[in-house]
Amino acid sequence: MPDAAEGRPALAESTGIGARVTALRSARGLSLSELARRAGIGKATLSGLEAGTRNPTLETLYAVTSALGLPLTALVAAPGPIRGSAAEMALLRVFDDGPVTYELYRMHLPAGATQTSPAHHAGVTEHVTVFAGVLRSGPLDRPLRAGPGEHVEWPADVPHGYEAEGPADVEAALLIRYPHPRSP
Numbered sequence: 001m002p003d004a005a006e007g008r009p010a011l012a013e014s015t016g017i018g019a020r021v022t023a024l025r026s027a028r029g030l031s032l033s034e035l036a037r038r039a040g041i042g043k044a045t046l047s048g049l050e051a052g053t054r055n056p057t058l059e060t061l062y063a064v065t066s067a068l069g070l071p072l073t074a075l076v077a078a079p080g081p082i083r084g085s086a087a088e089m090a091l092l093r094v095f096d097d098g099p100v101t102y103e104l105y106r107m108h109l110p111a112g113a114t115q116t117s118p119a120h121h122a123g124v125t126e127h128v129t130v131f132a133g134v135l136r137s138g139p140l141d142r143p144l145r146a147g148p149g150e151h152v153e154w155p156a157d158v159p160h161g162y163e164a165e166g167p168a169d170v171e172a173a174l175l176i177r178y179p180h181p182r183s184p
Contacts, residue, residue, distance in 0.1 A: 009055035018052040038067035058084040069121045069181035086113035109170040114163040123179040127153040133170035136163040
């Protein structure tokens with residue numbers, strides 16, 4: 001599933017994200033180069049994110065949080081729309097339940113739009129309930145299909161995607177389950 005509108009910033013404002021990335025990276029004893037390598041992004045991209053001179057894409061934010069073993073909300077704390085290359089999401093709730101964090105989003109995907117997301121860290125799963133439209137989503141090599149009232153779920157520690165099939169926009173709820181990384 002190819003991306004649409006590559007490079008679209010995830011947030012209207014990325015205030016404070018750079019400082020949070022720097023603090024989380026430092027707390028883990030990682031150099032800028034090492035985190036960039038683990039996240040699969042350029043060192044200049046990460047440096048700009050930390051300096052606050054770049055408004056990152058959703059894909060970049062997920063790459064960084066996955067490399068740190070954290071949920072997206074470790075970086076994106078403010079309410080407001082979160083935009084991927086095609087999807088728009090609104091964070092509804094974060095649930096911390098012992099060794100697991102859940103993020104619940106309302107998701108909108110325009111008709112015909114597709115978006116590819118990088119792998120999350122090990123053990124992360126995604127669960128989508130579709131309210132309108134037809135969604136093809138899941139691992140890129142074996143996507144699942146769901147229409148109104150249907151639910152799909154998959155291991156999200158592999159590259160995965162979302163596609164709005166047919167003439168209708170997709171309206172759905174996305175629940176992401178993040179197990180906390182084990183301490184060494």
